[in-house]
Every structure is written in structure tokens, then in C-alpha cells.
Amino acid sequence: MSKPSGSAPLVPVGPDRLLIPLAGVVRLRQNEERLLARLLERPGRVVRRIDLLTHLPRAILTFRMCESLEEAREGDAVAMALVVTAHRSGFRFQRPHRVVCRAADGPLHLVFFQGREAILRRRFAPGHEMIVGGILSRFNDQWQMVHPTLVARPGRLADGQERQTVYPSIKELSLPRLRRLIELALDGLPAVPEWHDPATLRDLGLPGFNTALQALHAPAGDADLRPELPARRRLALDELSAHQLALALLRRHRRAAAARPLPRPDDLRRRVLRALPFAL
Numbered sequence: 001m002s003k004p005s006g007s008a009p010l011v012p013v014g015p016d017r018l019l020i021p022l023a024g025v026v027r028l029r030q031n032e033e034r035l036l037a038r039l040l041e042r043p044g045r046v047v048r049r050i051d052l053l054t055h056l057p058r059a060i061l062t063f064r065m066c067e068s069l070e071e072a073r074e075g076d077a078v079a080m081a082l083v084v085t086a087h088r089s090g091f092r093f094q095r096p097h098r099v100v101c102r103a104a105d106g107p108l109h110l111v112f113f114q115g116r117e118a119i120l121r122r123r124f125a126p127g128h129e130m131i132v133g134g135i136l137s138r139f140n141d142q143w144q145m146v147h148p149t150l151v152a153r154p155g156r157l158a159d160g161q162e163r164q165t166v167y168p169s170i171k172e173l174s175l176p177r178l179r180r181l182i183e184l185a186l187d188g189l190p191a192v193p194e195w196h197d198p199a200t201l202r203d204l205g206l207p208g209f210n211t212a213l214q215a216l217h218a219p220a221g222d223a224d225l226r227p228e229l230p231a232r233r234r235l236a237l238d239e240l241s242a243h244q245l246a247l248a249l250l251r252r253h254r255r256a257a258a259a260r261p262l263p264r265p266d267d268l269r270r271r272v273l274r275a276l277p278f279a280l
Contacts, residue, residue: 052185053213054235055178059166060219063133063150068105069143072136079133079150079162082108084124091117098144099124101132109144110134115174129154133162149175165219186217196237206234 063079066072072080082101090097097120099110110132112120124130133150136143149164167178189210194201201208207215212231219225226232273280 049185052182056216057165057167061164063162069103076136079131082132083129084126111144111146206230
């Protein structure tokens, strides 16, 4: 993902200002989290739509529903029914915040190295039962999940599993919030005219720009993450075209301005010629 910049213009690909709508800032809905709204309003943290649309997933996690810790193994991506029992504060002491939960056959800790304690206490209120999914690990012979990415009401995993798209991490944005922002960017994806020759796209077997983005952010399996897929090749073609057009615009700009003429002092030329030990 390119570095967010609230005022940096987007290099047009194709007709003038064609992609300017994609550079617009993603506006949050009224029911979005206030914390996320404050994050996006910070100076230098403006998130452009094009930055989110081109931030592509790198993996798919499939959470398998487990009834107990006994049937799970360390390193598994699992989802379990848990009951929150207590909180152990840690942020103030440079330690992770721990949410103590009870599974069917023993305790399990949800570990958070960053976040706001008040939000965690409200989200994981003691006594609440919920489905929590993440990567199981052990620390001091204690089962734990570090930054679980799935939190749902009981009965959510009716088919026994849940799939989640995993994106490369961005500082100060958790995966659920990043995923929500990308969903907002896709929901407001403007219809833009095709800037490539339709015959070229047909010969290469490439989809349209919006179709490619929708497909890339909704992979059904690991096979949909391969770099040779038509949707990824389409974005690669756009990136290559944008690069070539940017170079062409730069060359045209440099050639448009004539070079400054340099004076020819004839007296200095004659003095240099006279000083030479040979004749020219």
C-alpha cells in the first residue's frame, strides 16, 4: 500500500482526471467506530480510496470450530465458544492486556499487545459468551490467542468453519478495522470508463478494472491469491501503463521548456586559442 497522502495528486492513467474519483478519501458512516474516525482524521493519516483498493490480501485463514482445547493443537487456526471471566490489565506496565476466558475444558487467554483497555473491557465484558477465532499458542503452559481476529455471537459458525481474508498489516490499524475500511472503499467504488483498448484486454484475457478489484478482495481459496491470475495481471498492466505514462509526461515537460542559452564571450575564446602551444 502506498504511503497515505491527503493532498498528493494521483497520476492519471488514460484520459485526464480519469482516476481522480479513486483518490477520494473514504468517508466513514455514522455508525463507524469513533476511535477509527479519530485515527483517520490525524494529520498525515488520511486514507485514500486508491490506497485501500490496491492493498491486496496475502492469505486466507480458515477457522475450524473446536468444541474443546483437547482436540486442538498449537498453531491451529480455530474458533471456540468462550465465556469471559476476568481481565488482567497490562498496558500501563508495558505488558499485554489479557482477557481470561473459559473454554469447555479449561482456561484460555486472549492476549492484546496494543489497543485501548476501555474498549477491550467493553467488547469482552465478563460473563458474556462468544465465538472467538485466532491462532492457538501456548505460553507458560497456558493456552492463548494473540490478537484474535474473529469475534462473533454464539451460533455464527453454523457450518463449522469461518474464512477470513488476511491483509498485510498497517501501523495503528488492526486487521478487522483495515478489513472494514477496504469494504467501505469497495462499496463506494465509482464506475470509471475503460482506458485500455478492449481488443488488447480480450486478447490477454483480462477483466475490467472494477471487476478485477472485486475479485481480488474476495478470494475463495489460496488459488485465488496466485500472482498469475487475470485479475492481478490486470492491475500489473495498469501499474505498468501508469509508470510509462508518468515517464512520458515527465519527458514532455522537460522538452517543453527550451534550455537557457549560454553567452559566447569571443574575447575569452581568442585568449584560450592564443595560449595553446599549437595552432588549431
